[in-house]
Amino acid sequence: MKKISLDHIGQYGIAIAFVLICVLLSILHPAFLTLSNLRVILTQVSINALLAFGVTFVIITGGIDLSLGSVLAVAGIAAAIFAHPDSYPLVVPLAAGIGTGVLFGAFNGFVITKSKVPPFIVTLGTMTIARGLALIFSNGRPVSNLSDAFNFIGGGTIWGIPFPIVILVFTFIVCALLLGKTTWGRYMYAVGGNELAARASGINVNKVKMMVYTLCGGLAGIAGVLLTSRITTGQPNAGMGFELDAIAAAIIGGTSTSGGTGNMVGTLLGALLIGVISNGLDLMNVSSYYQLVIKGLIIVGAVVLDSMSKNR
């Protein structure tokens, strides 16, 4: 027991908070702890979790990505355009959606590494560009009439498990392995921990940054495809503010905004916590206006706790 360091408290803290809230909600509302509701929660969480995984990589290297929500929208539109029935094989809309995300991520990474402009500013610009392109490609109207095969991604089930949950689990495993077990993951921590020392240790800092932004964009692309498929429409206005939920999940999960610390388990828990709380509030008919206030308070609370455990 004595070996528990302050590093761990943050992560245990989120796990404990998550369990407590689940217990509380299942007492408050009988419908909470049912299989069908849990399925709903996980399906709803999946999109935010995908974005949060991506932004966790970015934040660990000391950066930030504000363009996620808009990239999700433009990727969703790109996928929808190629997803009409009897037009292209399924792989084309998937490639179009994910590829669009990758391109935007690579663009972010390229500008950030070449110009040395802070990621905050660059991705703020990309956020507007991507939103504009989503509106241009869709002529400002929802793109509907999508093929059944495409709609399976967000709406179908495998052995009773909604397909978005399958994607969530698979992506989580890949991201957690990449971050925790590979040289790339180690380099991400190094770059965020001390960029100069990382360079002096022979790490190609620009390549690492390029990689995290591209990865983050790619995950936003997958999330875009997922959302479009789930609502069976490409919405140019989709994903407004999603980047903030994703960043919140990462931070609640213990990723430090100053870079160099964080992990995927924490981020997953952070996303689940946000999902469970908004689900619980929905069940109890709390108005969405109040929900925003509560969510904000939780984010501030998590960050304050995090900084308190560090500066003790």
Add this chain to the structure above:
Amino acid sequence: MDQKLSTDYILQVRGLRKNYGGIKALDGIFFELRKGEVHALMGENGAGKSTFMKILAGLEKPDSGEILLEGAPYKPRGTYDALQKGISMIHQELLAVPELSVAENLFLGKEITGFWRKWIDNRAINEMAADRLKKLGITIPPETKMKLLSVAEMQMVEIAKALSNDARILIMDEPTSALSDREAERLFGLIGDLKNKGVGIIYISHKMDEIFRISDTVTVFRDGRFIDTRPAGELDQPALISLMVGRKLTGFFPENTSEKGAPIYTVRHLSQYNCFHDISFELHAGEILGISGLVGAGRTELARVLYGLDSADEGQALLHGEPMLPDSPRTAIRKGIAYVSEDRKSVGLITKMSVLQNISLASLNNYAAYSFIKKKDEQSAAGKLARHLRIKCSSLHQRVETLSGGNQQKVAIAKALLTKPKIIILDEPTRGIDIGAKAEVYHLIRQLASEGLGIILISSEMPEIIGLCDRVLVLSQGKQAALLNKSEATQEKIMYHSMPR
């Protein structure tokens, strides 16, 4: 020093204790400081000096014990409170705001406001700053931005800042670590003036000659405990060292046991405009080549070019006859050149990461298959090296920021060694580390040389250069002033060549 010290104590500390987690950082400390006294505080890193200083400066609160400031209980609520009560600290790490001017930094927190309410009166600040700097003999224009200053200059400003608080007690933590000898002289002059004004000075340094030169009294801590307080006149270097380490140090500098091998590395006419010009030397396998010079002579800049952190403007370097001026540290590492930076915290290490992760960072690809890290291989390689260098840590997973300076330095050296270099460039490898660890680092350097590595040792400490190096390259204002053999390398000669002319 003369014994005409007053008996008025300005500071009395009794039975001070402080625990961090389960670790006793301070375990019953006694300390007394008189007016106008320079009181040296000695001890190896980890002895509790920093914790003690932090408590005095109001950064930490003790668990128990009593502090009396001029007879009254002293319990600072924070650094500001400590300053108000006349205790000023000059930090080992500089805490200036780089974007502000020298004058603005001097008056930070107590800006002189002009006639019109809260507008900061820049002209008045600049004038007062110029006045204050002049009194201390510091010739830096007060409107210069802090970030444009050298480390030594920043330190001078930092001292001027501490003095501007009408300090009764001044705490100096390794104040000369970044100063050239001449700048240090100026500082000692300043300390003399302050003594005469009745300021009590607590002085921490690892440099023995300084301690004996300026201090009246010496107190030694070891492992968080008070060991002894004695007049400096009663002590000599071996006695003081044995108090600090609790044992006698024999053979501070190792014997030269390495065979000088064939030349492996040649630098020809290397220049980086504004920093150094026309540097040429050869490095043999098994040789320790010292690079000496005053602050600003271009030593670190030269090292950075050799390692690929910066680029050269002219000249070349040859490793085993092949042109070898790396375009990045990555290339340098791959070709067998390693560098241990003078600045552990910002260039050398990633302090948030563990001992293990730091040691393996520069050679991680050797311990990975298809990008997946082979944890066992990594651990055994890093663990072996950690044991070999005797890095003191609770486990390989301990974070580097919690290690003492000497152990941090060993981690940085271990990281460099794990890349299996042919040449290793050590930049101030013993800066800020305690005397026991220093001796260990010296033996390690010699051992590496005897294993056939070529070693370039940059150091500001003359004994280190003379005691350890086989040849000494002296730089002066970026120019190659001399290349001395071991027999020629005396303190006087090196100093003579270092002087700007």
